[in-house]
Amino acid sequence: MKAAVMISDGRMQVIAARLEELGMDMMRATDTASMQAVEEAAPTLDFLLLPIRGVDGAGMVHIPGVDYPAGTILERLKPEAVLLTGLHTDYLHALDRPVFCYYDDAQVREENTALTAEGLLYYFMQVTPKSIYEYTVDIIGYGHVGRKTAELFERIGIAVRVVTDEMPEEGGIPMIAYDHWKNGKSCSVIINTAPSTVITKTMAEHFQPGTIIIDIASNQVGVEPAVYEMPHICVKAAPGLPGLVAEQSAGEILADYIERNFLKKTGF
Structure with missing residues (x-):
């Protein structure tokens, strides 16, 4: 399986490391060049992990130092690819595809x-x-x-x-x-x-x-x-508070969610 993670903070680094340990082919988007690489590879992705705050009303994703249009990346994803976010936004609601939010999960909310x-x-x-x-x-x-x-x-x-x-x-x-x-x-x-x-x-x-x-x-x-x-x-x-003082713990909670809900159920 192939995944791309948009590294908006330390939590996303933790998730990327976990998925890589589990054997996924991992792409990390940390700058404009790597975002462009994710856009090019979008049709081959099985998982796309958006920044914690998702996609804003103008269709942009934000990682440190980079504002990047998400439209082409999302359009190029295959229908069965898993799209994950930390925040529901109007832009994501308008997509004609499932979008999974970590914090819709009761266990994630409680642990967080x-x-x-x-x-x-x-x-x-x-x-x-x-x-x-x-x-x-x-x-x-x-x-x-x-x-x-x-x-x-x-x-x-x-x-x-x-x-x-x-x-x-x-x-x-x-x-x-x-x-x-x-x-x-x-x-x-x-x-x-x-x-x-x-x-x-x-x-x-x-x-x-x-x-x-x-x-x-x-x-x-x-x-x-x-x-x-x-x-x-x-x-x-306030900024993303869990990642402010405990990004390792916060990232592990989100990685556990992905493993529990998408990987173990498919036998990965």
């Missing part, structure tokens, strides 16, 4: 959650100019990532509050309903884990000066674009 929380703590420390213990933190959303992040922050002594409409019965971490929160006083740092727009310009006008917002939602949809321009607010669109 702890790494996301670790990466978020590291990123939080990077973007805050004062000691982490001088901040109070609102975490919007209490799904897998929101819960794990709140637990981690509380465990190390950061003052944290969860903003959610799904109030669990168990106590412990302070919680507030979203409708009450948006009309009240927010913390000095707001972390959004919800996959929808939850912070509007109207709301942000009442945030305290110097508020830091960290949006980890896919495609950073949690914050209205106008909020980024507000002078008293600092909005940070």
Whole structure:
């Protein structure tokens, strides 16, 4: 079998190494020349692994230092080739072929959650100019990532509050309903884990000066674009968090997914 991996970060390097160890003929796209080689070889590929963030709305894929049009590569793939991405995008949805996303898999999401929380703590420390213990933190959303992040922050002594409409019965971490929160006083740092727009310009006008917002939602949809321009607010669109501090572990999770779902089932 032949595979091409677009190396967007260390996680993709780990996947490429695993597939090569398993005996695949491996192509690594790391620059313009190697992307062109993948385009030329596309009809022979059995697997194409897009960058974690997939293909953007303009049909481009992004690896460090290179923006490359994906259209011709995808058009030249044989119908049975497996196309993998880390993020669903409108461009990929419009393709007339199956597209497999790692994070649609429940096991991948669960295993990835702890790494996301670790990466978020590291990123939080990077973007805050004062000691982490001088901040109070609102975490919007209490799904897998929101819960794990709140637990981690509380465990190390950061003052944290969860903003959610799904109030669990168990106590412990302070919680507030979203409708009450948006009309009240927010913390000095707001972390959004919800996959929808939850912070509007109207709301942000009442945030305290110097508020830091960290949006980890896919495609950073949690914050209205106008909020980024507000002078008293600092909005940070978080990078791929699992790969920020644990790229080896994060890459192994994705490689396990490929091996479990595509290789073992075919007897490779």
